[in-house]
Amino acid sequence: xxxxxxxxxxxxxxxxxxxxxxxxxxxxxxxxxxxxxxxxxxxxxxxxxxxxxxxxxxxxxxxxxxxxxxxxxxxxxxxxxxxxxxxxxxxxxxxxxxxxxxxxxxxxxxxxxxxxxxxxxxxxxxxxxxxxxxxxxxxxxxxxxxxxxxxxxxxxxxxxxxxxxxxxxxxxxxxxxxxxxxxxxxxxxxxxxxxxxxxxxxxxxxxxxxxxx
Amino acid sequence: xxxxxxxxxxxxxxxxxxxxxxxxxxxxxxxxxxxxxxxxxxxxxxxxxxxxxxxxxxxxxxxxxxxxxxxxxxxxxxxxxxxxxxxxxxxxxxxxxxxxxxxxxxxxxxxxxxxxxxxxxxxxxxxxxxxxxxxxxxxxxxxxxxxxxxxxxxxxxxxxxxxxxxxxxxxxxxxxxxxxxxxxxxxxxxxxxxxxxxxxxxxxxxxxxxxxxxxxxxxxxxxxxxxxxxxxxxxxxxxxxxxxxxxxxxxxxxxxxxxxxxxxxxxxxxxxxxxxxxxxxxxxxxxxxxxxxxxxxxxxxxxxxxxxxxxxxxxxxxxxxxxxxxxxxx
Numbered sequence: 117x118x119x120x121x122x123x124x125x126x127x128x129x130x131x132x133x134x135x136x137x138x139x140x141x142x143x144x145x146x147x148x149x150x151x152x153x154x155x156x157x158x159x160x161x162x163x164x165x166x167x168x169x170x171x172x173x174x175x176x177x178x179x180x181x182x183x184x185x186x187x188x189x190x191x192x193x194x195x196x197x198x199x200x201x202x203x204x205x206x207x208x209x210x211x212x213x214x215x216x217x218x219x220x221x222x223x224x225x226x227x228x229x230x231x232x233x234x235x236x237x238x239x240x241x242x243x244x245x246x247x248x249x250x251x252x253x254x255x256x257x258x259x260x261x262x263x264x265x266x267x268x269x270x271x272x273x274x275x276x277x278x279x280x281x282x283x284x285x286x287x288x289x290x291x292x293x294x295x296x297x298x299x300x301x302x303x304x305x306x307x308x309x310x311x312x313x314x315x316x317x318x319x320x321x322x323x324x325x326x327x328x329x
Numbered sequence: 330x331x332x333x334x335x336x337x338x339x340x341x342x343x344x345x346x347x348x349x350x351x352x353x354x355x356x357x358x359x360x361x362x363x364x365x366x367x368x369x370x371x372x373x374x375x376x377x378x379x380x381x382x383x384x385x386x387x388x389x390x391x392x393x394x395x396x397x398x399x400x401x402x403x404x405x406x407x408x409x410x411x412x413x414x415x416x417x418x419x420x421x422x423x424x425x426x427x428x429x430x431x432x433x434x435x436x437x438x439x440x441x442x443x444x445x446x447x448x449x450x451x452x453x454x455x456x457x458x459x460x461x462x463x464x465x466x467x468x469x470x471x472x473x474x475x476x477x478x479x480x481x482x483x484x485x486x487x488x489x490x491x492x493x494x495x496x497x498x499x500x501x502x503x504x505x506x507x508x509x510x511x512x513x514x515x516x517x518x519x520x521x522x523x524x525x526x527x528x529x530x531x532x533x534x535x536x537x538x539x540x541x542x543x544x545x546x547x548x549x550x551x552x553x554x555x556x557x558x559x560x561x562x563x564x565x566x567x568x569x570x571x572x573x574x575x576x577x578x579x580x581x582x583x584x585x586x587x588x589x590x591x592x593x594x595x596x597x598x599x600x601x602x603x604x605x606x607x608x609x610x611x612x613x614x615x616x617x618x619x620x621x622x623x624x625x626x627x628x629x630x631x632x633x634x635x636x637x638x639x640x641x642x643x644x645x646x647x648x649x650x651x652x653x654x655x656x657x658x659x
Contacts, residue, residue, distance in 0.1 A: 143525075156524050157408060189444070190362065193382075193408040194437035198444055236440060 119216030132162035134319035181208035206232025244288035246309035249281035271321035364418035391654030397487035409437035415445035427452035433475030456503030462571035463540025488645035514632035516541035580615035
């Protein structure tokens with residue numbers, strides 16, 4: 117598949133809907149070991165992208181992603197803003213350089229986005245953050261694309277990787293974000309950032325395999 | 330939830346508008362992006378800019394004015410402001426000697442101010458405040474949180490900037506103060522973020538959260554409620570342990586800060602005990618501040634901050650200041 121702005125806009129709508137559907141799941145996690153504002157911030161970001169659809173229509177994918185990044189940066193606030201903005205900027209830069217012409221190229225662009233996010237947040241896997249979902253998903257995306265699996269199979273693999281990554285956060289001790297400092301009290305709760313990433317990835321994968329009309 | 334709200338989505342805007350009107354002699358307000366500045370722009374000094382999530386009032390906009398901040402950038406409640414706010418504020422108040430950003434150490438604030446600093450077309454530096462000693466620095470924490478000690482940094486850095494000091498000197502003073510300041514907070518209740526509509530955490534009528542954060546983040550330990558002296562003694566012990574040898578025979582600034590819902594009567598009671606505890610350790614309270622300066626919306630609770638003083642810090646604490654929340658010498 118080729119990454120097109122049309123798809124990006126549909127994905128934004130799917131993400132917005134999925135975030136709203138999963139509001140209770142996300143909020144309860146952030147209140148358990150966070151400060152309860154994660155859902156509001158992520159939804160604000162999703163709303164902002166959906167409201168940009170006129171501005172983005174017809175743009176090349178990399179320009180659309182960049183504009184999304186800048187919009188998110190000024191809209192979300194908190195840690196999520198710079199992190200998601202960095203993700204989209206990294207993805208945009210990679211697509212501009214290499215094009216998003218096939219599935220593997222898109223996988224690599226996704227990985228480049230995760231790389232930029234890591235550079236900004238200085239985090240790594242195992243700290244009970246969204247990276248516990250994003251890094252395994254990036255790996256899986258690339259490996260499954262290398263094996264020339266069907267798009268449907270790749271999406272199944274990615275969704276599983278996201279769910280497994282999310283589950284792995286349950287028994288980790290938080291070392292980043294507002295849950296850090298809870299020490300062992302953060303064990304036993306999933307991370308809200310990891311949950312919202314898993315929800316978003318699931319929404320996009322579902323869109324890919326079952327486009328509406 | 331009973332709060333003074335019309336539409337929760339407009340709450341921040343309405344509050345900022347009211348703040349500007351109430352202090353029209355001191356501050357100007359700009360929307361989209363949101364920032365506030367001194368009404369009278371300063372010239373030929375380092376521009377001191379801070380900001381952070383709303384919900385900690387009077388921090389930071391309450392400290393805009395001569396002798397303290399040039400500008401403040403308010404984020405959504407408990408959410409850091411975004412780079413476009415800081416860039417616009419810097420462009421408004423830049424006075425030819427660079428920009429100093431004062432940032433409380435939280436992941437969101439750090440990253441947003443970092444990105445702003447990368448994008449600013451002016452020479453700039455950052456002072457990170459990290460006075461909260463509740464969360465002990467270890468491999469499991471991302472550094473310490475910046476809490477009420479930020480007020481002391483903003484006051485003194487604001488003061489030295491008025492003297493025409495350069496960017497490096499302003500930063501050096503801020504970093505020095507931060508390194509010899511320690512704070513710890515305790516919550517009796519949670520806070521309630523308006524958009525969330527319910528308390529951030531649950532806590533029974535019999536418990537307190539020792540080491541609570543100013544966003545309602547859980548702290549070190551959930552403990553049993555007991556009489557004030559016992560709670561305060563524990564807090565002072567934590568602070569003195571953290572400051573170590575610096576406090577030996579020292580003069581200090583003692584700041585008792587209300588987290589929003591604790592009455593002044595109790596804050597002064599806390600000061601009474603805290604001062605006694607310090608005196609028993611041979612420490613002299615040479616400067617004081619009591620009141621709501623770094624709140625957590627409507628949390629019942631308080632924080633104690635001890636800053637070890639030297640002549641330079643005393644000079645800059647004492648110097649004139651004219652802001653909505655702090656005014657002396659003018």
